[in-house]
Amino acid sequence: MAGGASDTVVRTGRTSRFVIYTILTVFCIYYLLPLYVMVVNSLKPLDEIRGGGMLSLPQAWTLAPWSSAWSTAQIGVEATGLRPYFLNSILMVVPAVVISTLLGALNGYVLTKWRFRGDTIIFGLMLFGCFIPFQMVLIPMARMLGLMGLAGTVPGLVFVHLVYGIGFSTLYFRNYYAQFPTELVRAAMIDGAGFFKIFQRIMLPSSGPIAVVCIIWQFTNIWNDFLFGASFADFDSQPMTVALNNLVSSSTGVKEYNVHFAGAIMAALPTLLVYVVAGRFFVRGLMAGSVKG
């Protein structure tokens, strides 16, 4: 590029560009390899895997491992496949994401546009709650869920994820609303608009991007959670991750690697789909969770 228009200053020659592209391609293969392994091996019969052909394409393509993983594979004591657990995960994720995002939006609104003494401390307390090792809350939470009559149920898991999701959703909305012109809010107040009216008419309509970021983040985190699911769910309320782990690590019978791979893809598919469709927002959420400001 001629003149000062270039956005990188460092110039690279023909040879070094070749080296750079080679290295970048090698790492593309490295990152894609496990996905490739999962996909091809979920589509081949078991004996092809056992024969040392894990990296080869299937010789006899088959969808049998997929149907087995979905509806007939042995999970724990029952041969139900992963289908009921997939459903559990959806029933768990949807309400937890919706409620924690709404609460986060309201909290962010209060913490930026209705500030009061000590609000930064309150925000700091909420934020620290995102980073604690959840081992620290497992024991009392198990008791509390029992007291609330939610032990071993999907609503119990919704509650747990909701509580520990508030910190991040508040973080997203607070940082986003902090950039929002306060003058607009003040003008609306002088015109007589109340707390909720301002939220509904002025804040919410402009919250699209951050709502997407927040929903994606919460969805990915809650869908992928294992610790809470393993600690607080019963056999019939297990989320997908816990069921997948049971499927893969069950020690009885023949290890059906192809079924395991098919199950792993099923557990990965919802979050992967979100990533492919809205990757930009996913990355933005990741960054906001670490590099603030």
Add this chain to the structure above:
Amino acid sequence: MVQSVPSRQGPGDWLRSALPKLVLSPSLALVVIFVYGFIFFTFYLSMTDSRILPSFGYVGLENYEKLFRLRSWSIAVDNLFVFGGLYIVICCVLGLALAILLDQKIRAEGAIRTIYLYPMALSFIVTGTAWKWFLDPGIGLEAVVQGWGWESFTFDWIKNRQMAIYTIVIAAVWQTSGFVMAMFLAGLRGIDNEVLKAAQIDGASNWALYRRIVIPQLRPAFMSAFVVLAHMAIKSYDLVIALTNGGPGRATELPATFMYSYTFTRNQMGIGAASATIMLMTIAAIIVPYLWSELREKS
């Protein structure tokens, strides 16, 4: 920032001025009870004789003394140092290298970034499952390479007590390094080109440019990467469960898996609570200064 507008006196005024705090209070109550109340509860349990169920016989620091004498705890802590150290260093080195390479006006940069980062969207259970069978000597990499004709090739780390912890590093680095790359790339894009141009006119080589000017300016990105990776390493649980389940033997036990098994399967709740407390204090030592500086900068 915004003062409530003074208006006519009336019973609605109190409500109007208290409304924002009322809206915030349910969330605050949840956090106070379920984060701080529970932290306090577990901390208290760590000083009691709780076994299978919480019990309130006070025993002081006895559980901590027992904990630090336990062989399996010291294995878990040693493993955390090996795993965490390698994980952080490799992720940072790899992430920085890939970010610098990707910052050279690469064609299809967007596609490459997407490929590098997608593992971050996966559950550690999925990652663990994929790597568990790929690294399994019976069917995975070892069998494949032997099938290609290199009969003596062995790669049995996952079954080997000395090497198994490194398989956790391999899978964890695979999952997170793309994310670290993205953090460094964002840092690189924020660097002012004028300084670089000036240095270049002074005859600095590319290598010197990066070593002397670019990398030192990435300090905030390094800080963030360190904090994120360190706290992920300490909390690592799912990946170990899916990949090795702590084995072979206790070779890949980490504090998080130790806590779970002592509390829920070995019925030593007091010791489990003590180990959780140690984990919390370690993370707090890393996170609190970080959050403190971030929040103070803002306000």
